Amino acid sequence: MRSPVRLERRLEQPKWLNWVVPLASLVAALILGALVLWITGKNPFDVYQRIFERGFAGKRAFSGALEMATPLAFTGLCAAVAFRMGLVNIGGEGQFYMGAVGASYVGISLGGSPTGITIVLMCLGGMVFGSVYAAIVGVLRARFNTNEIITSLMMNYLAAIFLNYLIFNSKSFWRDPDSPQFPKGKTLNARADWNTYSIFGIDLPIAFLIAILAGSAVWVLYKRTRFGFEVGVLADSPKAARYAGIRTTSTIVIVMALSGALAGLGGAADVGNFRGLLDAKGIQMAGYGYTGIVVAALARRNPLVTVVVAIFIGGLTKAGYALQGPDFPSGLVGTLQGLILFSAVAGEILIKYRIRTTPRRSEVVA
Amino acid sequence: MTSEIAVKMTGIVKKFPGVIANDHVNLEIMAGEVHALLGENGAGKSTLSNILTGLYRQDVGTVEIGGKKVEFNSPRDALNAGIGMVHQHFRLVSTFTVAENVVLGESDSSLFMDQKAVATRVQELSDRYGLAVDPSARIWQLSVGEQQRVEILKVLYRGARILILDEPTAVLTPIETTELFKTLRVMVSEGRVVIFISHKLDEVMAVSDRVTVLRGGRTVGTVNTRETSTTDLASLMVGRSVEFNRVVRQTPADRERIVLDVSDLCAFDDRGRVAIESVSLSVSPGEIVGIAGVAGNGQRELAEVISGMRPITSGSITVDGESVQSGRARSAIAKGIAHVPEDRLHTGLAAGHSVEDNFALKNYRSMSRFRILQRQQIRNQSTHLIEHYDIKTPGSETPVRLLSGGNVQKVLLAREFSASPKVLIAASPTRGLDVGAIETVRERLVQAADSGVGVLLISEDLDEILSLADRILVMYEGRIVAEVEAAQADRARIGLTMGGITA
Ligand SMILES: Nc1ncnc2c1ncn2[C@@H]1O[C@H](COP(=O)(O)OP(=O)(O)OP(=O)(O)O)[C@@H](O)[C@H]1O
Ligand SMILES: [Mg+2]
Numbered sequence: 087m088r089s090p091v092r093l094e095r096r097l098e099q100p101k102w103l104n105w106v107v108p109l110a111s112l113v114a115a116l117i118l119g120a121l122v123l124w125i126t127g128k129n130p131f132d133v134y135q136r137i138f139e140r141g142f143a144g145k146r147a148f149s150g151a152l153e154m155a156t157p158l159a160f161t162g163l164c165a166a167v168a169f170r171m172g173l174v175n176i177g178g179e180g181q182f183y184m185g186a187v188g189a190s191y192v193g194i195s196l197g198g199s200p201t202g203i204t205i206v207l208m209c210l211g212g213m214v215f216g217s218v219y220a221a222i223v224g225v226l227r228a229r230f231n232t233n234e235i236i237t238s239l240m241m242n243y244l245a246a247i248f249l250n251y252l253i254f255n256s257k258s259f260w261r262d263p264d265s266p267q268f269p270k271g272k273t274l275n276a277r278a279d280w281n282t283y284s285i286f287g288i289d290l291p292i293a294f295l296i297a298i299l300a301g302s303a304v305w306v307l308y309k310r311t312r313f314g315f316e317v318g319v320l321a322d323s324p325k326a327a328r329y330a331g332i333r334t335t336s337t338i339v340i341v342m343a344l345s346g347a348l349a350g351l352g353g354a355a356d357v358g359n360f361r362g363l364l365d366a367k368g369i370q371m372a373g374y375g376y377t378g379i380v381v382a383a384l385a386r387r388n389p390l391v392t393v394v395v396a397i398f399i400g401g402l403t404k405a406g407y408a409l410q411g412p413d414f415p416s417g418l419v420g421t422l423q424g425l426i427l428f429s430a431v432a433g434e435i436l437i438k439y440r441i442r443t444t445p446r447r448s449e450v451v452a
Numbered sequence: 453m454t455s456e457i458a459v460k461m462t463g464i465v466k467k468f469p470g471v472i473a474n475d476h477v478n479l480e481i482m483a484g485e486v487h488a489l490l491g492e493n494g495a496g497k498s499t500l501s502n503i504l505t506g507l508y509r510q511d512v513g514t515v516e517i518g519g520k521k522v523e524f525n526s527p528r529d530a531l532n533a534g535i536g537m538v539h540q541h542f543r544l545v546s547t548f549t550v551a552e553n554v555v556l557g558e559s560d561s562s563l564f565m566d567q568k569a570v571a572t573r574v575q576e577l578s579d580r581y582g583l584a585v586d587p588s589a590r591i592w593q594l595s596v597g598e599q600q601r602v603e604i605l606k607v608l609y610r611g612a613r614i615l616i617l618d619e620p621t622a623v624l625t626p627i628e629t630t631e632l633f634k635t636l637r638v639m640v641s642e643g644r645v646v647i648f649i650s651h652k653l654d655e656v657m658a659v660s661d662r663v664t665v666l667r668g669g670r671t672v673g674t675v676n677t678r679e680t681s682t683t684d685l686a687s688l689m690v691g692r693s694v695e696f697n698r699v700v701r702q703t704p705a706d707r708e709r710i711v712l713d714v715s716d717l718c719a720f721d722d723r724g725r726v727a728i729e730s731v732s733l734s735v736s737p738g739e740i741v742g743i744a745g746v747a748g749n750g751q752r753e754l755a756e757v758i759s760g761m762r763p764i765t766s767g768s769i770t771v772d773g774e775s776v777q778s779g780r781a782r783s784a785i786a787k788g789i790a791h792v793p794e795d796r797l798h799t800g801l802a803a804g805h806s807v808e809d810n811f812a813l814k815n816y817r818s819m820s821r822f823r824i825l826q827r828q829q830i831r832n833q834s835t836h837l838i839e840h841y842d843i844k845t846p847g848s849e850t851p852v853r854l855l856s857g858g859n860v861q862k863v864l865l866a867r868e869f870s871a872s873p874k875v876l877i878a879a880s881p882t883r884g885l886d887v888g889a890i891e892t893v894r895e896r897l898v899q900a901a902d903s904g905v906g907v908l909l910i911s912e913d914l915d916e917i918l919s920l921a922d923r924i925l926v927m928y929e930g931r932i933v934a935e936v937e938a939a940q941a942d943r944a945r946i947g948l949t950m951g952g953i954t955a
Contacts, residue, residue: 310827312820319813322802328761329791329799330813331782 161378179375216350493858
């Protein structure tokens with residue numbers, strides 16, 4: 087059977103597609119979402135307006151968006167860094183948990199040192215845990231050519247089990263001994279609290295500044311350094327990389343470790359800047375790691391754009407939580423995010439391919 | 453030959469950013485002829501055939517097939533109109549059988565194809581056109597020449613009446629080439645049309661009925677093959693008269709010393725079978741050692757092993773007495789080994805990267821300060837090389853994959869020649885180049901040797917080896933089976949040894 091629609095690889099990729107397509111796919115997702123709302127008997131304009139108001143409009147709403155954007159920026163960077171080399175790291179979720187575990191360990195142990203040092207050491211703790219955890223996936227991929235999508239996904243479940251064990255099923259260092267009835271993490275010493283600056287009435291968490299810094303660092307790394315060059319060649323042609331003497335194995339492991347370090351940094355921010363403890367249930371429910379993939383896809387792997395897109399998705403998510411109630415469908419924001427991911431991936435295909443409908447019958451030579 | 457016009461392309465214009473690949477090209481092809489398309493690298497031959505096969509769309513101009521105007525939006529449209537192309541780079545699935553590959557992508561094939569019927573039909577076609585190949589064999593078991601036959605069968609199976617072959621003989625042995633020509637003649641005798649792109653003038657003379665010459669994107673003219681000669685064609689292509697000379701060596705090799713010493717080398721191929729068996733050879737400074745042999749007898753693996761891309765299982769490689777670490781390309785590069793691999797676009801170059809990045813592919817480490825790339829330095833190097841090696845590209849930032857076949861090779865050669873190596877391994881360095889460029893490359897190889905570089909020239913083109921090498925080694929089934937001084941070389945004898953016949 088001949089299908090009426092076909093995809094053809096583009097030989098030439100016009101430059102404007104690079105920003106038109108993501109925007110168009112976003113609009114498409116919103117339209118599809120509106121359709122879903124309309125079918126379920128809601129007024130889409132009304133719902134979208136409320137999302138906008140609660141997510142972005144006004145100082146309080148924007149502060150909320152930034153708060154939600156912070157972890158998403160880190161997990162978005164985590165996905166983007168790996169995507170750049172053609173590695174699909176689904177494991178941002180687990181690496182985020184591990185980062186939170188590492189950072190809270192540091193935070194709890196430090197007790198009362200001044201804030202600046204606490205922040206740096208907690209960040210380091212998160213990065214080390216996240217990167218080691220991700221590097222395992224990298225080693226498996228580089229040495230044994232196992233599929234990183236599957237291994238990193240499995241590692242997410244392992245991390246969740248580990249997290250639950252620490253808080254619910256053991257008397258670990260992380261668990262608060264004063265609350266035996268309701269298992270929860272130890273609250274970090276007050277000095278471990280990270281700063282939140284108020285600028286024109288908008289709350290700007292220090293972790294968000296760190297995210298901007300991290301995004302810029304990744305941008306410089308990939309655009310300007312020798313290492314970035316090597317990653318680019320390896321992504322383009324592994325054979326050419328081998329020919330040029332680029333160390334394939336270690337580059338893959340380093341990229342995965344870097345990717346994990348960024349997710350781990352997100353975990354550290356979650357503990358230090360926001361929750362103040364290792365909140366096993368809370369971070370699992372949030373699912374930042376998975377949402378980060380949406381962020382990176384919509385940002386088309388650009389690290390700076392990733393941070394910006396995180397604000398958008400962050401506001402959306404925040405509004406989803408705030409508006410939850412009888413007249414607001416609870417799964418809506420999740421559905422919207424799914425639609426956005428879907429259309430971003432479709433958009434990616436549109437940049438590489440073009441769609442053709444059934445051809446006009448051409449004349450056949452006799 | 454009937455005088456019915458099968459294909460008519462009029463006033464075709466195709467612009468790419470920075471270049472006009474086709475500038476009002478006219479092409480008229482009669483039914484039942486082999487029509488050769490000739491032109492320098494970057495003259496626009498591939499672009500023109502890509503338009504005819506619906507891969508590109510022309511900006512201006514019309515295409516008529518059998519007297520009717522057509523518009524193609526995709527290769528499939530072109531195929532429906534009876535036009536099929538055999539690309540220089542094959543698109544076969546190596547684990548599938550010949551028959552499976554033939555029907556693969558066939559629009560009307562059902563999921564459960566009738567294996568037997570297909571095999572019978574493939575066998576029929578293969579008998580009819582002398583395309584000997586076993587329909588049930590798997591692609592990876594086939595030689596390059598056989599794979600090409602599968603590509604041709606694929607196009608014929610789909611009922612193509614107009615076949616375009618883009619540099620088909622570049623990968624064939626002389627015998628395979630002769631067989632291909634027979635096939636082409638059978639096809640045109642049935643009223644089909646063959647468009648034949650090649651840089652080899654004597655082949656064009658041997659197989660074509662008419663020749664259209666392109667230069668700088670324009671049609672220079674169409675001539676009857678019977679009324680022309682290789683020298684005429686060459687001057688039409690280049691726009692001035694070309695002389696074919698054996699390049700003269702200035703400085704003889706320093707046979708007292710040895711720059712590259714390979715002893716008792718063994719290595720596996722990609723499938724883990726023995727590809728090289730106790731190969732020993734040495735190259736003196738200023739010497740050109742030619743390695744002759746039919747493709748697939750271990751030459752590629754030998755080149756990869758010496759350049760550190762493939763680990764050795766035993767033996768040793770030294771440059772000026774210092775040993776090269778097994779399987780470490782960086783060590784080989786550092787010791788002064790330059791390598792022009794056979795597979796340019798995927799091994800020698802990162803095709804999606806810009807021209808300037810590809811120039812820096814091996815020396816980017818030295819073009820950085822505190823691990824930050826010095827972009828300006830990379831740009832300067834690129835500007836210099838583009839000019840010095842006469843590379844036709846819209847700019848330094850153009851991805852290499854968009855350059856014409858010949859210019860792709862020039863980028864690679866420019867980088868390797870300019871690295872001032874001690875040893876240069878060149879695998880089929882002139883394949884796909886036009887006459888002018890071939891002369892330039894040969895001159896540069898000789899210049900390199902004159903300046904003291906030890907050159908290992910691997911080629912299936914025996915004439916090339918005979919005209920350049922000081923000493924010739926013949927490789928067969930992973931071993932060196934013969935060694936002769938070029939002065940005493942006997943073409944026929946070497947030809948036999950290449951086929952495994954040792955007298
Ligand atoms: N997709 C593209 N984008 C930009 N430039 C292109 C593209 N394809 C071809 N060109 C340019 O058009 C010109 C003609 O290229 P073409 O591939 O048709 O040459 P050719 O005659 O086949 O040469 P060769 O013998 O080297 O293969 C070249 O300058 C090439 O760089
Ligand atoms: Mg070409």
